[in-house]
Amino acid sequence: MCSTMQLTQDCYLSRLDGRRKIEEALRYLFQDLREVTLEKDSELSQNCKSSPEPESGGDEIKTKSYLSEMEYLRVENLRTAGNDLYAMGDWKGAIEMYSKCISLMERIPEGMERYEWRTQLMLLTYSNRAEAHFRSNFLEDALIDANKALLINPKHVKTLSRKGKILEALEQYELARQCFNAALEEAPRDLPIQRAIARNKVSYQQAYQGQFDLTKYYLDGKNANPPPCCNFVGPVEIRASVAAGGRGLFATRNVRAGDLLMVSNAVVRSPDKETLVTQLSKLCSASRRCLRQVQSLSSELQILSQEDNKIPPMELFRPGGELKLESAADVQLDLVRIHGIVKVNAITVWDSSLESEKTSSGTQEPEASESKYSALWLLPSFMNHSCTPNCVTYNPGRDILFVYACRDISADEELHIAYFDILKDLEARQASTSNWPFFCKCPRCSWECSFPRPLNEVRQKLLTAVQKAKSDCVKCLTAERLRVRKELAGLILTLDKVVESVDLEPMYKNWIRASIMDVYLASSRVLVAVLAYIEPGIRIQVLKILVDAITAVGGGDGICIEIGVLLFEQVQELYGKQSKECQIAETKLMEIFKLFHGKLTRNVFMALVSNYSQCMKLSEDWTVDNTELWDFWRTSVIRFFGSRYYFIILRMLHWILPRKLQHILPPPGSASYFLSIN
Numbered sequence: 001m002c003s004t005m006q007l008t009q010d011c012y013l014s015r016l017d018g019r020r021k022i023e024e025a026l027r028y029l030f031q032d033l034r035e036v037t038l039e040k041d042s043e044l045s046q047n048c049k050s051s052p053e054p055e056s057g058g059d060e061i062k063t064k065s066y067l068s069e070m071e072y073l074r075v076e077n078l079r080t081a082g083n084d085l086y087a088m089g090d091w092k093g094a095i096e097m098y099s100k101c102i103s104l105m106e107r108i109p110e111g112m113e114r115y116e117w118r119t120q121l122m123l124l125t126y127s128n129r130a131e132a133h134f135r136s137n138f139l140e141d142a143l144i145d146a147n148k149a150l151l152i153n154p155k156h157v158k159t160l161s162r163k164g165k166i167l168e169a170l171e172q173y174e175l176a177r178q179c180f181n182a183a184l185e186e187a188p189r190d191l192p193i194q195r196a197i198a199r200n201k202v203s204y205q206q207a208y209q210g211q212f213d214l215t216k217y218y219l220d221g222k223n224a225n226p227p228p229c230c231n232f233v234g235p236v237e238i239r240a241s242v243a244a245g246g247r248g249l250f251a252t253r254n255v256r257a258g259d260l261l262m263v264s265n266a267v268v269r270s271p272d273k274e275t276l277v278t279q280l281s282k283l284c285s286a287s288r289r290c291l292r293q294v295q296s297l298s299s300e301l302q303i304l305s306q307e308d309n310k311i312p313p314m315e316l317f318r319p320g321g322e323l324k325l326e327s328a329a330d331v332q333l334d335l336v337r338i339h340g341i342v343k344v345n346a347i348t349v350w351d352s353s354l355e356s357e358k359t360s361s362g363t364q365e366p367e368a369s370e371s372k373y374s375a376l377w378l379l380p381s382f383m384n385h386s387c388t389p390n391c392v393t394y395n396p397g398r399d400i401l402f403v404y405a406c407r408d409i410s411a412d413e414e415l416h417i418a419y420f421d422i423l424k425d426l427e428a429r430q431a432s433t434s435n436w437p438f439f440c441k442c443p444r445c446s447w448e449c450s451f452p453r454p455l456n457e458v459r460q461k462l463l464t465a466v467q468k469a470k471s472d473c474v475k476c477l478t479a480e481r482l483r484v485r486k487e488l489a490g491l492i493l494t495l496d497k498v499v500e501s502v503d504l505e506p507m508y509k510n511w512i513r514a515s516i517m518d519v520y521l522a523s524s525r526v527l528v529a530v531l532a533y534i535e536p537g538i539r540i541q542v543l544k545i546l547v548d549a550i551t552a553v554g555g556g557d558g559i560c561i562e563i564g565v566l567l568f569e570q571v572q573e574l575y576g577k578q579s580k581e582c583q584i585a586e587t588k589l590m591e592i593f594k595l596f597h598g599k600l601t602r603n604v605f606m607a608l609v610s611n612y613s614q615c616m617k618l619s620e621d622w623t624v625d626n627t628e629l630w631d632f633w634r635t636s637v638i639r640f641f642g643s644r645y646y647f648i649i650l651r652m653l654h655w656i657l658p659r660k661l662q663h664i665l666p667p668p669g670s671a672s673y674f675l676s677i678n
């Protein structure tokens with residue numbers, strides 16, 4: 001019987017090849033067996049006719065479960081078709097074929113003649129279907145299949161390593177390690193398994209111990225990609241938030257500024273939020289774990305959702321947490337709710353390819369522009385907003401979000417991040433929160449609400465003065481410009497004297513400074529633009545004020561690092577690299593970096609300083625304005641050599657001067673490069 005079946009199968013398959021084979025097979029397989037007509041192939045049909053039919057009558061179970069020769073042939077063909085579709089990357093088609101194949105095989109009872117053959121085939125089909133499920137993100141289904149295959153043969157190497165991979169995707173790194181080790185025992189020289197074990201070791205350290213090594217990423221500069229990072233859940237817990245209502249994230253123990261609290265990979269990302277909804281819906285229908293995680297997020301659709309205020313178990317988010325392989329039927333998520341979840345929780349971040357333009361990492365702003373994308377991070381979605389937050393987010397790219405404590409936090413304290421730029425006055429911050437259905441009552445907002453003098457008015461006046469001085473700088477003649485800029489330098493210090501003279505605790509003074517930060521920044525950027533003319537001591541003083549104010553209010557934003565780096569460079573220049581002042585400035589800058597990047601080695605710290613420094617030089621805002629210098633060169637060249645030879649001389653100077661000094665010449669294309677003098 002076996003040889004007849006083999007012959008039939010060979011006859012049939014030998015006539016089909018490549019795509020035609022699959023198409024033919026599919027057409028054939030989808031027909032009811034009774035309708036299968038193989039007349040076209042006389043040889044094959046003859047063989048089929050000659051194969052024995054199942055015996056009629058007799059034992060009831062035997063006749064029902066016993067497959068006809070045609071059905072045996074069909075089992076083989078279904079499996080082959082499944083494999084072919086799998087090879088073509090059609091996971092859905094492959095799963096369908098394997099499933100049909102399995103249900104046919106299930107009809108062969110134990111003790112039958114071909115039971116051994118059926119067992120082997122069942123093992124391979126389950127194993128392949130596990131892989132197809134894995135590739136289409138049906139992780140729990142993939143695990144169920146891998147388990148079934150391993151029940152048949154617990155030492156099947158391919159299935160063991162597949163199961164390890166699936167378990168890793170389900171964040172079960174310890175169980176994954178056991179699978180890879182078992183596979184290695186069977187195949188000690190298998191390189192992919194050895195590599196999987198090495199990878200698993202890194203994942204284990206990241207997910208369970210919070211050890212992430214981004215050294216290479218930092219040293220490779222701004223165009224590098226961070227390494228894959230696992231989710232990590234540090235000393236945090238979801239609890240009811242009395243202050244905000246709903247839920248919030250809390251510290252479970254005391255943490256120090258710069259400690260890593262969690263790492264999260266976005267589950268979906270897209271430039272537009274509509275696509276996020278589609279992606280999320282697809283993901284939820286594939287993975288029950290993901291569905292339960294997403295379902296626990298707030299949608300703020302009070303009528304539709306009772307989930308919004310439930311406290312989900314941390315196990316749901318913790319790598320290695322309990323894994324339930326339940327059916328999808330008991331958990332449902334409709335599109336309206338997914339829309340709500342995306343609206344409330346998706347964060348808009350800068351695209352990592354535009355790293356240099358990043359001003360703040362991971363601020364939640366509902367509006368998306370071309371250079372930004374929206375993504376949904378699960379556990380960080382439980383963090384509420386504060387205008388004086390104790391946590392910062394850092395997104396190095398690859399949809400990874402690191403959350404660091406930006407100040408010391410006590411056990412049971414609620415963790416907050418800033419949803420938007422908080423270096424603004426109360427009115428502007430309140431305008432930002434209007435995108436969300438809440439009114440910020442954080443200590444800073446509450447204090448500013450009761451502040452007797454409306455800060456905004458003062459800020460507006462100062463800003464107008466700065467703006468006027470800035471435009472005067474551009475319009476007036478060189479000598480005049482210098483005077484105006486010196487006045488501007490005075491303005492920022494006068495402003496700070498006013499703030500300093502107010503009878504308040506230093507923290508409140510810094511809150512005021514943070515609220516009028518745009519004035520400080522506008523003025524300080526102008527200050528930086530006239531590096532050559534302003535006394536360096538003043539510059540350092542101003543930059544120090546800014547760094548202190550920003551760290552006091554939020555513990556650090558991208559801008560804080562920029563100013564910190566600028567301050568460090570100025571101190572280096574003024575006092576020398578070996579000076580005590582420089583060492584103090586370096587320690588301070590390292591503290592600031594720690595808030596964003598955790599603890600760093602000096603090597604990495606220096607590389608990061610240089611990266612930021614380069615980015616700032618490229619960024620328009622911080623570009624040193626050398627217009628006066630360029631104008632001086634242009635007028636001198638024209639005066640001595642005449643306008644006829646101006647361009648030739650200029651080009652020669654560009655050629656002769658070392659790279660370091662090139663900046664003193666007007667760069668080609670700049671306004672100062674051309675002959676006309678404004």
Ligand SMILES: C[S@@+](CC[C@H](N)C(=O)[O-])C[C@H]1O[C@@H](n2cnc3c(N)ncnc32)[C@H](O)[C@@H]1O
Nearest residue numbers: 244246247298344345381382383384385436438
């Ligand atoms: C990303 S969710 C934060 C977690 C949410 N509280 C929960 O229970 O799932 C954002 C929502 O939390 C609430 N929220 C965030 N910060 C808040 C604050 N400072 N005060 C009041 N509600 C806040 C708002 O309803 C906001 O739309």
